[in-house]
Amino acid sequence: MKRxxxxxxxxxxxxQGRDGTVKLKLTEKGxxxxxxxTVYIEREDGFEAFAVESFRLDRNAPFLKLHGIDTLAQADxxxxxxxxAAAGDFRRLEPDRFYDFQVLGSRVVKRDGTEVGEVAGxxxxxxxxxxxxxxxxxxxxxxxxxxICVKVDLEAKAIVIDPPEGLLELNEI
Numbered sequence: 001m002k003r004x005x006x007x008x009x010x011x012x013x014x015x016q017g018r019d020g021t022v023k024l025k026l027t028e029k030g031x032x033x034x035x036x037x038t039v040y041i042e043r044e045d046g047f048e049a050f051a052v053e054s055f056r057l058d059r060n061a062p063f064l065k066l067h068g069i070d071t072l073a074q075a076d077x078x079x080x081x082x083x084x085a086a087a088g089d090f091r092r093l094e095p096d097r098f099y100d101f102q103v104l105g106s107r108v109v110k111r112d113g114t115e116v117g118e119v120a121g122x123x124x125x126x127x128x129x130x131x132x133x134x135x136x137x138x139x140x141x142x143x144x145x146x147x148i149c150v151k152v153d154l155e156a157k158a159i160v161i162d163p164p165e166g167l168l169e170l171n172e173i
Contacts (some may be wrong), residue, residue, distance in 0.1 A: 015075035
């Protein structure tokens with residue numbers, strides 16, 4: 001499996017118990033939209049596939065049990081490693097909801113076709129989610145709201161925006 005075909009969804013924090021279960025820190029906010037049968041962990045020589053025995057939430061903490069990881073020592077050896085899944089393993093979200101990985105790397109254009117830049121990051125700062133749009137060597141913040149982001153085309157990896165006058169110049173950093 002190639003890295004381009006996979007989505008990082010978490011990082012292994014530590015072992016949990018003696019049966020090889022590990023505790024994760026998820027990259028996506030909110031409840032996981034993932035029900036994987038197989039996960040991939042990056043090793044020095046590529047990705048290693050593991051069948052998933054269980055993936056559960058316990059008091060809002062995600063835990064993962066992998067086939068073949070059956071001891072505390074084996075689980076501890078995975079601490080700090082990123083865990084990947086195939087994009088198709090993520091559940092479909094309701095309309096107008098997106099996973100971060102679906103939006104990152106998208107082209108951002110104005111309604112008139114003017115190129116704005118590419119989504120380089122996502123900020124959640126207590127208000128509306130902000131897209132961090134890279135414009136050459138600069139970045140601008142664009143609120144990821146229905147009124148400004150008028151079309152999100154996941155297939156084309158493109159977002160059409162209708163920013164209010166001055167927005168793109170106001171927050172340029």
